[in-house]
Amino acid sequence: MSTLVYLESHEGELTRGGLGLLGKAASLGGDVAGVVLGSGVRDAAATAGAFGASAVYVVDDEALAAPLPQPRVDALEAVVAESGAENLLFPASVLAADVAAGLAARLDAGLNWDLTDLRLDGGELVGVRPALGDTVLVEVGWTTTPRLALIRSGTFDPVESGGSADVKDVAASFQDFSIQARLVDHLQEESSGPSIEDADVIVAGGRGLGSPEGFSYAEELAAALGGAVAATRAVVDAGWYPYSAQVGQTGKTVSPKLYIALGISGAIQHKVGMQGAGTIVAVNKDPNAPIFDFADLGVVGDLTQIAPKLTELLRARG
Amino acid sequence: MAPVRGAKRRRLADLHAVSSADETLCALARVPRVKIAVCVKQVPDATVHKRLDPSTNRLDRSGEGTLNATDVNAVEEALRVKDAHGGDVVVVSLGPEKAMESLRKALAMGADRAVLVSDPGAAGSDLLATSYALAKALEREAADLVLFGQQSSDADGAVLWAAVADRLRRPMVSQVAELTVEGDSLKGKRQTEFGYDVISAPLPAVVAVSDAINEPRYPSLRGIMGAKSKPQEVVALSDVGVEEDRVGDSGSRTTVRSLAPPPPKSGQVRIEDDGSAAEKIVEYLAEKRLI
Numbered sequence: 001m002s003t004l005v006y007l008e009s010h011e012g013e014l015t016r017g018g019l020g021l022l023g024k025a026a027s028l029g030g031d032v033a034g035v036v037l038g039s040g041v042r043d044a045a046a047t048a049g050a051f052g053a054s055a056v057y058v059v060d061d062e063a064l065a066a067p068l069p070q071p072r073v074d075a076l077e078a079v080v081a082e083s084g085a086e087n088l089l090f091p092a093s094v095l096a097a098d099v100a101a102g103l104a105a106r107l108d109a110g111l112n113w114d115l116t117d118l119r120l121d122g123g124e125l126v127g128v129r130p131a132l133g134d135t136v137l138v139e140v141g142w143t144t145t146p147r148l149a150l151i152r153s154g155t156f157d158p159v160e161s162g163g164s165a166d167v168k169d170v171a172a173s174f175q176d177f178s179i180q181a182r183l184v185d186h187l188q189e190e191s192s193g194p195s196i197e198d199a200d201v202i203v204a205g206g207r208g209l210g211s212p213e214g215f216s217y218a219e220e221l222a223a224a225l226g227g228a229v230a231a232t233r234a235v236v237d238a239g240w241y242p243y244s245a246q247v248g249q250t251g252k253t254v255s256p257k258l259y260i261a262l263g264i265s266g267a268i269q270h271k272v273g274m275q276g277a278g279t280i281v282a283v284n285k286d287p288n289a290p291i292f293d294f295a296d297l298g299v300v301g302d303l304t305q306i307a308p309k310l311t312e313l314l315r316a317r318g
Numbered sequence: 319m320a321p322v323r324g325a326k327r328r329r330l331a332d333l334h335a336v337s338s339a340d341e342t343l344c345a346l347a348r349v350p351r352v353k354i355a356v357c358v359k360q361v362p363d364a365t366v367h368k369r370l371d372p373s374t375n376r377l378d379r380s381g382e383g384t385l386n387a388t389d390v391n392a393v394e395e396a397l398r399v400k401d402a403h404g405g406d407v408v409v410v411s412l413g414p415e416k417a418m419e420s421l422r423k424a425l426a427m428g429a430d431r432a433v434l435v436s437d438p439g440a441a442g443s444d445l446l447a448t449s450y451a452l453a454k455a456l457e458r459e460a461a462d463l464v465l466f467g468q469q470s471s472d473a474d475g476a477v478l479w480a481a482v483a484d485r486l487r488r489p490m491v492s493q494v495a496e497l498t499v500e501g502d503s504l505k506g507k508r509q510t511e512f513g514y515d516v517i518s519a520p521l522p523a524v525v526a527v528s529d530a531i532n533e534p535r536y537p538s539l540r541g542i543m544g545a546k547s548k549p550q551e552v553v554a555l556s557d558v559g560v561e562e563d564r565v566g567d568s569g570s571r572t573t574v575r576s577l578a579p580p581p582p583k584s585g586q587v588r589i590e591d592d593g594s595a596a597e598k599i600v601e602y603l604a605e606k607r608l609i
Contacts, residue, residue: 010512067510068517069480070490094510098492101480104446110571111445113477130580132377136370139575150477180489181519184505188513201608225609237495237509237530250493250511258608269469279606281599287590294583297602301591309596314609317600 001030001125004085005053006076006096009036009044017091019051020156025089026052028120033057033083034165037075039065042167049165051158056165057083059172066183069098075172076103082170086145087125089118092153094250100150110142113150114268135293153272154253188243196245201227202256204247204274205235208263208284208303212240217307218262224314230254232270248273262303266291283307352405352499352521354396355461357452357482358389358424360417375574376442385420387529388467393424394534395527396465399499405462406430410455412440412448418550425545426537432548433459437555440565447569449481454558456486463499464488466526479526489519492526 003025007018018034025032034053036045038060045056059075076099080088088103090096092114104111117128127140127149142148196202203225205218215229222229231241233248247254248270259277264270266282266289274280275294282295283303292298299306363382371378385393396407409424409432411417421432435455443451456464464486466479483490494506495514503520509528537545555565563569589598603609 067512067515069492070483073484094493094508097477098480098490101445101449101477102484102490104571105449105481105484108446108571111477111481112572113445126575132370135580137578137580138370138375139578141573141575142571143573144571175487177487177489181491181517181523183515184518185516186513187507187516233509233528234530237528243509243513250509258603267469279603279608281602283595292588296583296586297599298586298588299591299595299599300589301595306591306595306599310599313596313600317609 001028001087001123002083002085003028003030003032003087003089004057004079004083005032005034006088006090006099007034007036007045007048007056008091008093008096009038009041012044014044014047015091015093016158017093017151017153019048019158021089021091021151022048022052023159023161024118024151024156025087026161028118028125031055033085035059035076035079035083037064037072046165046167049163050160052161052163053165054163055168057168057170059170061172063174063179067095068181068183069095069102070178070181071174072099073102073106074174074178075170077106078172079170080107080146082168087147087149090148090150092150092249097150100148104148107146107148108144109146109148110144111148111150112140112142115140115149115151116155118149118151153249154276196228196230196247196254197252199228199254200256201225201258201260202230202247202254202274202277203227203260203262204230204232204264205241205262206232206264206270207234207238208265208286209235209240210263210304214263214304215241217303217311221260221262221307221311221314224311225258225260227256227258230274232264232267261291261295262307264291265289266294352399352403352463353459353461354399354405354407354463354465355456355459356389356392356396356407356409356424356429356465357456357478358393358409358411358421358467359386360384360411360413360420361386370577372577374442375577383417383420385423386467388469390423390427390467390534391529391531392465392467392527393427393429394532395497396463397428397535398532399463399497400428403499408433408459408461410452410459411435412443412451412455415552418552421550422545423537425548425550426541427535428541430548432550434550434552435555435558435560436552437565439555439562442567442570443565444570444572445478445481446571447565449478449485450564450569451555451558451560452478453482453485454560455553456482458558462521462523463504464522464524466492466524468493468526468529479524483524486524488522488524490524490526491517491519493528494525495528495530497525497527497531
C-alpha cells in the first residue's frame, strides 16, 4: 500500500494537520510520502521526514504561489502519475477541500470527506465519518484507486519520529482554466483583546445575537467570568466581530475549561474548533439546533433574557 | 436582433440569446446581461428527524423537504447580480420529482425558471457521480456564472463545486463572503484559515458563496403566486446526455459499508427556560466547580 499525504505550508512551515496525518498514515503501514505544492517550498518540504514521510514530492512553481486550488489539481495529477500512490490523504482546510474535490473529478476517483478516523479492515482502507450532525457514524470505503480522503481538521496531532525524507521534484503543466483565477489582495486583521487560545473560559456568540450590538451580551458575560469572547464564522464574515476571535474550521481551535455558546447553531465548521472544551453550555432559542447534540448543558430559551440575568448573578457572586 | 457593440458584449451574446428589446436596452446602458445558474438541493426539513435507511444506507428522503438553507443565499446573490446587471436566473437541481416543490421557493424569490434532473438511476450517486450529472445539466445552460451555496445540511460536504468546476473547465472561487461582477469578470472575497483573500476571475466562472454573503429576501405573495406559472422543467438523465453507468452505484467510487451510533456523550442536561434558566446555569457551573 502506498499513501501520499497532502501537506500545506504557510509562511515557510508545514501546517500541523498534514504532519499529524503523516503519522496516522505511517501507523497504517506501507510506503508513506508527502507532497508539497507551492513556490519556494523545498526547504519546508524536507522537514516532513521527521514526521513519518520517507519521501516528499515537491512541485515548486510560480503558478502555485497563491493559495488557489485549481493549479494544485494540475500539480497533484502529475504527482499521482509519478508516484503511483493508491491513497491520497488531505487534512481538511478551505484550500484542501477544493483541491481534493477537483482532483476527484480529474482522476475519476472516489472522495470521502470529513473523516475522523482511518483503519485497515482485512487490508482494505476504511474511513469513519460522523454524519447528520454527528448523530451517526458511517463507515465508508472506496471501490477504485486512487482513494481520496479529506480528514476533519485537528483529528491527528503531529508525532515527531525523527526520520528524514528524500525530496523528489516533479514538474507540472497547468490547464488554461486553472490559472485564470488570481489572488489580487490579502487582508489580515490583527488581534485585539484577550487571546481566545489561552483562555480558560470562552463566551462565544453567533447569529442568534441578532446584531453586532448583540455582542455586548457575550462581552459582559465574559467579563463577569474573566474569560474571552469568541465568534462564529457567520458573524465574522458578516462583519459583526473580528476574524481574530473566530473559532472553527477556518478559525482557531480552542479547548477552554468552559465554553458558553450564545445563539450558535453548532454547524460542523464551528464544532471542530471547540469540541475539545471541557464543559459546553449552549443557549439557543431553536430547540433543533445541532449544538444541543453535543452541549453538556443545553438551554432552550431567549439569550437576550438569560445572558444579562446570568451576568448579574455571576457578578453578585463576586 | 439589434446590433451588438463592443467585444465583451459580443462574447456574452454568443453564450445566450436575449430578446431584442432587452438587447437594445442593454446595449444602450452598456451593461452586459448575465446568465446565472444556481445549483440547489432539496434537503429534509430541519424539523424532520433525519435518519439513514438501514436497508440502503442512504438518507431517508421520504419526509417533508425544504430548499437547503445555504442554497437560499446563493439564489439571493444571483438575484442581486441580476438586479445590478440584468440577466436570467435558472435554478438547477438533481433529485426526486417532489424536489420541484422546493425549487419553487427559488422561483417565488425571483428566479426565472427551474430545471430538475430527476431519474431513479441517479439515486445513491456519490460526489463523483453527482458532479458529473450536474456538470452535464449545467453545460446545457451555458451560464456565465454558476453559483453554489456553502454546504448542504444533509451531507455536510462542502466540496461539490470544485468537482463541477473541474468538469466544466472553468475558474472557481469558493467561500465567497462578498461578490462583485463587473463586465466580464468577477471579484470574490473569501475567508481562509489565514484571513481574507480577494480573488478575481474571468467569466464564465463557478462561485460558491458563504452563508454570510447576504440576508435572503422572503418571497412576496405576488412572487409565490407568480412562481406557479414560471417554466419548471423536469428532465431525465438521458436528456442532459448522462450515460446510465456514470451515476448511481455504478458511477460512484465510494461506498457506505456500515452505520453505527456514535459513542454516547454521557451526562448531558437539557432545560427549557421558564424564567429560571440563569439560576440553573449558575447552579450547574457551581456544581462542576467552574465558578
